[in-house]
Amino acid sequence: MKAVLLGYHAHHVVGADYARNDHRAFPADLELITESGWRIVPLVDLIAALAGGDDGDEKLVALTFDDGPVYDVEDFAHPEFGPQRSFLNAMRDFRDRRGAGAQPGLHATSFVIASPAARAAMESSFDRDYTWLEAGALSETWWAPATDTGLLGIANHSWDHLHPALATVAHSAQARGDFRRVETWADADAQILRAQSYIAERTGGRAEAVFAYPFGHYNAFLTERYFPARMRYGFVGAVTVDPGPVDPAAGPWRLARYVCGHNWRSPEELAAILG
Numbered sequence: 001m002k003a004v005l006l007g008y009h010a011h012h013v014v015g016a017d018y019a020r021n022d023h024r025a026f027p028a029d030l031e032l033i034t035e036s037g038w039r040i041v042p043l044v045d046l047i048a049a050l051a052g053g054d055d056g057d058e059k060l061v062a063l064t065f066d067d068g069p070v071y072d073v074e075d076f077a078h079p080e081f082g083p084q085r086s087f088l089n090a091m092r093d094f095r096d097r098r099g100a101g102a103q104p105g106l107h108a109t110s111f112v113i114a115s116p117a118a119r120a121a122m123e124s125s126f127d128r129d130y131t132w133l134e135a136g137a138l139s140e141t142w143w144a145p146a147t148d149t150g151l152l153g154i155a156n157h158s159w160d161h162l163h164p165a166l167a168t169v170a171h172s173a174q175a176r177g178d179f180r181r182v183e184t185w186a187d188a189d190a191q192i193l194r195a196q197s198y199i200a201e202r203t204g205g206r207a208e209a210v211f212a213y214p215f216g217h218y219n220a221f222l223t224e225r226y227f228p229a230r231m232r233y234g235f236v237g238a239v240t241v242d243p244g245p246v247d248p249a250a251g252p253w254r255l256a257r258y259v260c261g262h263n264w265r266s267p268e269e270l271a272a273i274l275g
């Protein structure tokens with residue numbers, strides 16, 4: 001089995017072209033993935049296939065979105081670059097165009113930030129060189145309806161992302177911007193377990209038990225001690241931004257992932273990743 005995780009950011013809209021706008025890249029990538037014989041499956045199914053030691057010649061892709069802007073699911077107009085199709089609607093467009101049989105497992109996982117205060121701070125302090133956000137863009141009201149569609153799952157991107165814009169973060173040493181410093185049970189529970197229960201509550205208990213490391217930062221405490229012990233809460237995997245195909249031997253707690261606009265910036269570069 002070959003397995004690849006692809007990451008997108010719905011707030012990566014700093015131009016009108018593929019490299020600078022994930023809403024341009026994503027619909028094109030759905031076609032490319034399909035044309036090149038890869039099967040899109042829900043992230044949790046891909047992780048289960050890895051755990052099952054599936055050694056067939058299948059090529060599986062899981063799609064992921066980070067940070068949870070409402071642009072994952074709702075079309076919006078960028079003041080400079082105009083109307084943008086949401087990722088969810090791009091998936092529906094694909095299904096309408098190609099038929100449900102083209103990618104029967106069509107699905108994506110959206111990693112959201114739990115803390116309302118963190119989301120509010122991020123809306124007003126985003127990096128304009130890389131992102132576009134506006135007031136209300138990181139609301140949580142879309143999480144449950146998105147889950148209802150069957151095309152999206154909502155998963156955990158930490159309590160507050162240890163976001164540098166916050167006056168206080170949920171960490172004993174206020175380690176803003178550095179998730180590698182989450183290395184005690186208390187700090188990890190404050191960032192991961194608390195977020196999981198918040199997100200589960202807001203989605204009627206349907207949160208996916210997968211974590212995406214903020215900034216892609218992880219450490220040996222999280223991958224070798226914390227997550228294996230916290231499997232009793234249902235966690236099945238944790239996702240990095242280390243580019244590469246998923247290595248089954250690495251286990252589920254530091255899953256490799258390619259990021260659009262960073263690890264590939266054109267259809268040709270994605271084609272190269274997919275071989």
Ligand SMILES: [Zn+2]
Nearest residue numbers: 066067214215
């Ligand atoms: Zn993030």
